[in-house]
Amino acid sequence: MATLRRPSEQGWDRRVQWPLVVVSLVFVAAYAWPILDPELSRGVKRSLSTVVTLTWVVLTGEFVTRLLLARDRWAFLRHHPLDLAAAALPIFRPLRLLRLLSLLTLLDRVGRGSLRGRVGLYVAASVTLIVFTGSLAVLDAERGSTGPIQTYGDALWWSLETVTTVGYGDLYPVTTTGRVVAGLLMLAGIGVLGTVTAGIASWLVERVEDEGEQEDLEHGNAPATATDVQALREEVRRLREELAQRGRAGSGGPPA
Amino acid sequence: MATLRRPSEQGWDRRVQWPLVVVSLVFVAAYAWPILDPELSRGVKRSLSTVVTLTWVVLTGEFVTRLLLARDRWAFLRHHPLDLAAAALPIFRPLRLLRLLSLLTLLDRVGRGSLRGRVGLYVAASVTLIVFTGSLAVLDAERGSTGPIQTYGDALWWSLETVTTVGYGDLYPVTTTGRVVAGLLMLAGIGVLGTVTAGIASWLVERVEDEGEQEDLEHGNAPATATDVQALREEVRRLREELAQRGRAGSGGPPA
Amino acid sequence: MATLRRPSEQGWDRRVQWPLVVVSLVFVAAYAWPILDPELSRGVKRSLSTVVTLTWVVLTGEFVTRLLLARDRWAFLRHHPLDLAAAALPIFRPLRLLRLLSLLTLLDRVGRGSLRGRVGLYVAASVTLIVFTGSLAVLDAERGSTGPIQTYGDALWWSLETVTTVGYGDLYPVTTTGRVVAGLLMLAGIGVLGTVTAGIASWLVERVEDEGEQEDLEHGNAPATATDVQALREEVRRLREELAQRGRAGSGGPPA
Amino acid sequence: MATLRRPSEQGWDRRVQWPLVVVSLVFVAAYAWPILDPELSRGVKRSLSTVVTLTWVVLTGEFVTRLLLARDRWAFLRHHPLDLAAAALPIFRPLRLLRLLSLLTLLDRVGRGSLRGRVGLYVAASVTLIVFTGSLAVLDAERGSTGPIQTYGDALWWSLETVTTVGYGDLYPVTTTGRVVAGLLMLAGIGVLGTVTAGIASWLVERVEDEGEQEDLEHGNAPATATDVQALREEVRRLREELAQRGRAGSGGPPA
Structure with missing residues (x-):
């Protein structure tokens, strides 16, 4: 975290x-x-x-x-x-x-949510900000060059196809600055793909494990919990106490 | 769920x-x-x-x-x-x-299947519907524009290369509406990639864990189950009963 | 399996x-x-x-x-x-x-290997076969059309950029048959990406869990195994036996 | 490993x-x-x-x-x-x-870090080296051909869009050697995507499991540890000792 x-x-x-x-x-x-x-x-x-x-x-x-x-x-x-x-x-x-991302920590304090939900929120917000700022930066670099990106609409569309790694090639940067911005967008895209996949995988693994545990419970194969063992210790402790009592009773007077 | x-x-x-x-x-x-x-x-x-x-x-x-x-x-x-x-x-x-997806809940009620199987079915059906409706929507937006997507066959082929994030660039939308539709298809594609990967990962993790558990079983390293501890409590309970019986027998008359 | x-x-x-x-x-x-x-x-x-x-x-x-x-x-x-x-x-x-894949089951019988290794082998072999047969099929469909794929070298290169979802767009099919073949290659590509990721994820999850278990072992936090509980039952059984013996000794004659 | x-x-x-x-x-x-x-x-x-x-x-x-x-x-x-x-x-x-990667094992000996961190470091370093050497190799192959890759800047940009599987198609190799290099870059790209995703997935799965364990601890549902069972065996052993002492005391002289 x-x-x-x-x-x-x-x-x-x-x-x-x-x-x-x-x-x-x-x-x-x-x-x-x-x-x-x-x-x-x-x-x-x-x-x-x-x-x-x-x-x-x-x-x-x-x-x-x-x-x-x-x-x-x-x-x-x-x-x-x-x-x-x-x-x-x-x-x-x-x-x-990207500093605006720090606003999300406010949301974090107010709202509650699963770890997956919060990670998803950060990723969605980061990507949105990265796409919008990437569009601005690439337009600033490309405007006036011989490249095909010349309006903000085009820059936004190009950011979208870059961050999703689709890359039609109808638009692409030609300046060095534009290509550095593109590299950052591509890395962001890999991060998004990875986080979406990881989120779904983590959800699936958890659900499948839950189903397995449910089955284990029904067949008595659930792992012993610390509470189970605690109950057993209680049982043994009471046994010792009873023995101690009987021992005292036994030494208090002859059995016959 | x-x-x-x-x-x-x-x-x-x-x-x-x-x-x-x-x-x-x-x-x-x-x-x-x-x-x-x-x-x-x-x-x-x-x-x-x-x-x-x-x-x-x-x-x-x-x-x-x-x-x-x-x-x-x-x-x-x-x-x-x-x-x-x-x-x-x-x-x-x-x-x-997409409302037709609700028909899948009918299948869900009739058939039985693993969670992974049902998730896979939903994803496959959603993607098929998204590709077909996306093709319709993009053709509606692009027809008459200067863009290269002008027939339903082309629109379908473009949807396929977009949703798989291949994006050759032989076809691409040029209108704003077409690009919004493209964005939805790209997001759907990321979802598909993520779900396929997550499904395979979840299957692999489960199988590898099963193999590990099998080995643990063979080497006596399986975790203690609640049933194991229950059997032990039964043992201790019987011990106490025997002691109690002997105690009663002992105080009922002289041992010799 | x-x-x-x-x-x-x-x-x-x-x-x-x-x-x-x-x-x-x-x-x-x-x-x-x-x-x-x-x-x-x-x-x-x-x-x-x-x-x-x-x-x-x-x-x-x-x-x-x-x-x-x-x-x-x-x-x-x-x-x-x-x-x-x-x-x-x-x-x-x-x-x-793809029938040649059945040859892999022979390898499977001779060699031994982890589940991950065998899955990886199947995937690598399937992809190689799919790329080669896909190249043949697409060349068969595209030769004579107006599309850019006209030699086997080009078809092979196109298959490679399709199956890895790179899709430069220097080559692309224009016939319906060619596009159906492309669709199969794209699906195969998604499967490959998914399996590679799943394999790495499964390996990482296992290693990280192993490290966690190692730490648990060192701090005595390893889960109780069935063997542990079995040893405890043995202890209680011996206690009962000793009690039974003493009881018999006690009833066989006066303690003094 | x-x-x-x-x-x-x-x-x-x-x-x-x-x-x-x-x-x-x-x-x-x-x-x-x-x-x-x-x-x-x-x-x-x-x-x-x-x-x-x-x-x-x-x-x-x-x-x-x-x-x-x-x-x-x-x-x-x-x-x-x-x-x-x-x-x-x-x-x-x-x-x-790539032999320079062996320098990373030096870092490995000095620094300490989580498995995920070390895997991430290897992958990042490998990709950087692969992108730079791939650019050199592709430029060597393409220079003088009719293809669009003719400067090192272009070769580097092309490597980046290939390894991230974006593939705009503004640049692509046309020689066989260049395409073999491209294939290696694409495979490296799939490996990167897979490792990034696997790293995030492994982190998420671990965190979600930790949260589950925390909850289990709070509700007394944590699995019994070997230490728990060890403590119980200690209890039973003391019980046996006390019984043995009392037995000896009992046989040493008449209780009354």
Whole structure:
């Protein structure tokens, strides 16, 4: 579960969570707007670019703060590869949106659910965010190139066929940045396939085992529980007590 | 198993099941005919369109009735996302055919089988229905567009390569509606891959465990069953009884 | 294991196995030759066609004989869908080659191996045969059409990218027969993916459980075995015997 | 674990490991340089070709030595199919790089980790090496052909979409050698998908079982451990001792 909750950083996390979500949304809006509407005037574009830089400074500053607060900094870096990449490399910036995943931990606190259900929820939310941010990033990289991905609709459709590993080939990235984004989407797709399969497999294995246990119960082949053995010890203890009593009674007076 | 049988609605379900299957088939025939034969005369097309609207009203009415009868309406909506989509959005209308899956519950009542077998049957039937209805829906969306999918044969072949995530790219949808249908087919494909894998994995895990248990049995390492412990308690109980008898015999008269 | 060995038919199977393998190989040679070398003279082509028909009669006759010998004929048909398809439909004829899989049962008798190993061997052999026969069948269907698959090398390459669900789209079938063959290859591919994953999953689950059991053993948390309880019953039995002896000694004479 | 560590050859392995890693790196440098820079002068190309031949002789000689040292030579060949192929067939030569995987066993000795973690590390490292060597090999085969793969960047991108089974089809090999390399990449991709899925499945199954055991513990339904039964035997033994003492006390003098 280590990847789902990280208790050591929860104090800081809780205080800055909501402001960071707001900053992330501002970042995404300022990042996405000029990509989705390339006809914007120069002035607006420059202002949005400033907003992107400012929010990037805030988000990276927060990441560095958390890194300095962490007890084991190497472990922290190892567990936050996406944050590290987003802080270091401009092309990973849209991954900032993944921070919104932390909102799911709120759901986690309120709702209850099976482990499988929660894992499924994380995966579905991650994939949705990855597809949307991947579309933005690939459109940003491909627009203006000779590649076939030139509108957000196309980028979204391409993300979908990539993440499901279908890959028709009607659309594909041609720039290096676009291909790096594609690689991340493919890895995400393998993760999704794996998690869906694992979820169904775990459900099936559990159900089949339950059926087997039910049968065992009906045929008296259920494994002995600690409670069974406890009852037996109780029986033996009472036997000893009775013997002790009789022994005392026996030594209290002659049997005849 | 919650997704396979829903006991709370079985009363209403049983009475309306057969009429609904008939209405669904009429709906599908009236929906599919003008798609498969675009040369139909205007009058026939208009009549079929009326039949589609009427059956849609009946099927949606039935869905609303079941929603009102449900004890927990939010849970009901959450468990019937396809029905909800089919009632609300015209492009999901062909999903009505999925209602035919309810016929499988009849098979379920008659036949017996392992959980794996029943899950496999549901998946195979769902995929077959999804491929056929997906072909219809995508052809309806793509016909007349500039895309390469223009005949039912092509639509069927495209559905097959999409649901298996092969995706040659000789055919692909270009309209938004067609791409939404493609997304549903891809998700269905991931589900199929996952269920097939999970079924084989569950079978293998079970067989390997059985072999391990067989070996354990031969080496006397089988876990103690509740029956084993029960036999032991019986032994101790008899010991106590004998002691009690001897004790009574001992205090009843002198031993010599 | 029902799908791997079918004990009820082993008597007949053993006697006709070798002749059938020879007939199958003759069938395949006569079937494949004119596909691989379309420049053959008319006379040779006609002779090979006669050989295909004759071997088809023999192989189908053998299938019908086994069907008549089977105790439960519906079950027999249900367990041999490929044989049934190959007997009934000309396009499934190359599936005859799958009969060579029965040779693996010979290996099975000689060698010993884990269940996983044997399943893996069957899958690897089936896929190899399916890829080679699928290439033959698709080339037979596509040669002369407007599709891009025109040589055996291309057909083999196409089979490989189909069975692994990669599907570049540089080659794809355009005839209905070719697409049916493609569908079979895709299903085989899903089966392969599923079996490989299931094999690895089963191995991992077993190893992780073994590690857990090892730890349990070291901490004394291993489940009680039937042998443990048996030892305890022995202890109680001896206690009863001693009590019985002392009781007899006690009643044989005064303690002092 | 047989495939991860092979204890029988560890003596020889340990002494030659580091020299072989150096020879492998020299081999790869001499092999890759003319592929990545086709503008090299003839003299340099000839020298590099000599280096490739020399290192090939060393690496193959080492393989033959290990084969002769092995107790069971057939088993050795069966467990080293890649080494055999690399020694026998020129197109498999880049697989020599896979020898670098043996460096992971060093990590293995230093670090500790769960089985899943180590399997994941092997798979990730193998895939990375396979993608890079596959790109080299395919570029070597395709450069100069009419196929679309003509630069190392394209070859790397093509490897990535092949190993994840996405297969857009914007790039594909057209030479036989290139297609054999593609086949190896596809098989590697299936292995990756399978291992990722198996890892997640094994984690989920374990966690769900742990939750079940936790619940069992809370409800006293945990299986009886060998320790439980041991405690019970101790109880019975003490009972026998007390009886024996009382018996001796009883026979030592009259109770009254």
